[in-house]
Amino acid sequence: MNRSPVVIAATVAGLALALGFRPQAATTTTANTAALTTGNANVSGAQTVVGSDQALAGGLGDIQVKVTAANGRIVSVGMAKMNLHGPQSQQISSSVIPQLEQQTMAANGGPIHGVSGATYTSKAYATSLQAALSQLKGGSNAALATGNGNGSVLQPQGGGESD
Amino acid sequence: MGTVVSFSLREAERATDGAPSGSDAAARVAAEAALERAAAKLRWVDDVFSTWKPQSPVSRLRRGEIELDAAPPEVAEVLELCRRVKDATDGWFDPWSMPGGLDPTGLVKGWAAEQALDEIKKAGVPAALINAGGDIAAYGRPAPGQPWRIGIRHPLAEDRLLLMVELDGPGAIATSGTYERGEHLIDPHTGAPARGLLSATVVGLDLAFADALATALFVSGGALLERISRLAGYHGFTVSGDGIVRATRGLPVALKLAA
DSSP, X not given: OOOXXXXXXXXXXXXXXXXXXXXXXXXXXXXXXXXXXXXXXXXXXXXXXXXXXXXXXXXXXXXXXXXXXXXXXXXXXXXXXXXXXSHHHHHHHTSSHHHHHHHHHHHOOSOOOEEEOSOOOOHHHHHXXXXXXXXXXXXXXXXXXXXXXXXXXXXXXXXXXXO | OOEEEEEEEEOOOOSSSSSOOHHHHHHHHHHHHHHHHHHHHHHHHHHHHOSSSTTSHHHHHHTTSSOGGGSOHHHHHHHHHHHHHHHHTTTSSOGGGOTTSOOXXXXXXXXHHHHHHHHHHHTTOSEEEEEETTEEEEESOSBTTBOEEEEEEETTEEEEEEEEEEEOSSEXXXXXXXXXXXXXXXXXXXXXXXXXEEXXXXXEXXXXXXXXXXXXXXXXXXXXXXXXXXXXXXXXXXXXXXOOEEEOTTOHHHHXXXX
16 A cells, blocks of 8 residues: 555644744644645645745845645645845856756655755744734634644744844 | 744554554554654753743853753753864854853754654654754654655745755754844854855754754854864755855765766
């Protein structure tokens, strides 16, 4: 029988992890018992919603968060859009990076189990993510609404940011 | 909100194909209980190590209100790891030279993720991966004969991958950069925000070290690449503002891509 090798996933949203936000008491854990293929949109019955467009502090750009859920559980959280303003955007295009990307795509036959990157902790990210979750809650995703029932879980509570 | 932590757990092998058996259900229950313990551990680490909670032991330590031996023993354990990374990086990682006082945050997230993953491992789950806001640790394999495949995000575009790294068995990946939050990584030698790189990634055996090394590599502007290449079990690469990628020799991804 074919079955997904990774069958349990969980998302702990709202953790501060010494990163600079005070966590809410209502921090929740979503234990995902749905069979799923990790980290991509090939999940049967997956629903992807996109959060509100949020400006980053300091005029750095703007972002939009997307959330994919299947069987009432969050499968992945990522960026639907990320526009960064600044000179590096132009500089990067004539660089080694496109070449590497091409090679990566060519080598990319199988599933991706995770993506490493700088920490997602901007207030804009939190706000857009919350907007996306609210859309899921508005739909028929009862389990998701339960698992992330407190809409303010993802709200930063002041303080600064550090790494 | 802090950050988002996600887990992927591989279910124990079934003896035969077919309907779930009682032992499958028991393994599921054990795994879910382990997930709860892992989440509780992450919250505990935040309560102890947060530099933003005024009453956390680390905050009190920063203000000189308590001595180290009055804090939970894990604080001394983490500071010892910090000291080892400081030595290994010629001081490019230095929690004792931060503008606001002692700040081990650059290592704590990776360390916390390793602690959480350990709860999963102790519960007998054959393979698992934790992604703590883009810093990843894993053990085992997602399926027989398959490595964990980790994309490294393009520093300027969330929906694009720059590289793919494969972890076969235990391993960790951490990325530091300013693209998400602006300039927040401090050069311990000058006390000023670090500039020059878009991102720095370290691949290695332990996420606590990889996390701290990635921070150090970033603030060094890439100067630490040579040093990291000489650390057994660790690799790194940087993306500079002009889009040039520099990597240590033997980075797993480079070999994969060249093939």
